[in-house]
Amino acid sequence: MVTFAAADNHDGQPAVGEGAFVTLMVQAKDPDAYIEVMKQNTAPFEALGSAVAGVCVTKTGADYPGQMFVWNAFDSVEQAMAATDAYDPMNAPAELAAMREVKYNAIFKPLKPFKLAPGSERLWRLNIAPQNVMPFVGKMTELEAALRAAGHDMNVGVFQPLGGGAHETIHLRAVSPSYGESGKVIDEAFSGAAWMSIWGAAMALVDEVVTDNFERCQVIYTADS
Structure with a gap:
C-alpha cells in the first residue's frame, strides 16, 4: 500500500507528508452501484495519472x-493540480453523470506522514488558527505513536485543503481496519487511557x-495493478 512519507525535517517542526489528494464530493443515487461502475472503468484514473484512487x-x-467522495492520490501537488486541468467532473460520461450529483472538489496536502490503508475512518473537520496547525500536527504524530504502542493498528492523518472554498477546513482522519477496532479505541478513551492526555493537548x-x-x-484503482 502507498505511504505518503515524510519530507526531511531540519528545523524541529513536524515532518510534512509528501504527495497530495484530489477529492470529488458527490451525492450518489446508489453508492454501491456507482462504485462498481468506476471499478469497471479505470480509464479516467489512467488519464489523470493517479497513483491510487478510491472512495x-x-x-x-x-x-x-448518498454522501461520498472519490479521491485520487498523486506523488506531488504539481501532479494533483495538473489533474484538475485534465478532467472536468461536470463533463463526465453520461453513465457516471446520471449516477451522482457533483457537490464540489478540492485538493488536500498531507501535513504528516500518512500510510494509505483505507478502512473504518473517522473524519473530523476542524477550524484551527494558522499558528496552531503545525503544533496540532505534532500532537497527532505523538498520538499516533502512542496508539500503536498500545497495540492499535491505527493511522492518523492531518490534511490541509487547497482551493476548498467555503466548504473545507483542516481534516483529521483516524483510520482502523474495522469499525470494531475503531470502537475499541473509543472504549479505551472513555476508560481513561494514558494517551488521552495527548488528545486533550491537541x-x-x-x-x-x-x-x-x-x-x-x-x-x-492502483496504477500498478
Whole structure:
C-alpha cells in the first residue's frame, strides 16, 4: 500500500507528508452501484495519472443521502493540480453523470506522514488558527505513536485543503481496519487511557469541530495493478 512519507525535517517542526489528494464530493443515487461502475472503468484514473484512487462513503452523520467522495492520490501537488486541468467532473460520461450529483472538489496536502490503508475512518473537520496547525500536527504524530504502542493498528492523518472554498477546513482522519477496532479505541478513551492526555493537548489547539463523521473507505484503482 502507498505511504505518503515524510519530507526531511531540519528545523524541529513536524515532518510534512509528501504527495497530495484530489477529492470529488458527490451525492450518489446508489453508492454501491456507482462504485462498481468506476471499478469497471479505470480509464479516467489512467488519464489523470493517479497513483491510487478510491472512495469514502459517509456512514454516520451524513449531510444528505448518498454522501461520498472519490479521491485520487498523486506523488506531488504539481501532479494533483495538473489533474484538475485534465478532467472536468461536470463533463463526465453520461453513465457516471446520471449516477451522482457533483457537490464540489478540492485538493488536500498531507501535513504528516500518512500510510494509505483505507478502512473504518473517522473524519473530523476542524477550524484551527494558522499558528496552531503545525503544533496540532505534532500532537497527532505523538498520538499516533502512542496508539500503536498500545497495540492499535491505527493511522492518523492531518490534511490541509487547497482551493476548498467555503466548504473545507483542516481534516483529521483516524483510520482502523474495522469499525470494531475503531470502537475499541473509543472504549479505551472513555476508560481513561494514558494517551488521552495527548488528545486533550491537541484539542486545546482547536477552535471548532465543524463536523464529525464515520466513513467506509476503499481503494478502487492502483496504477500498478
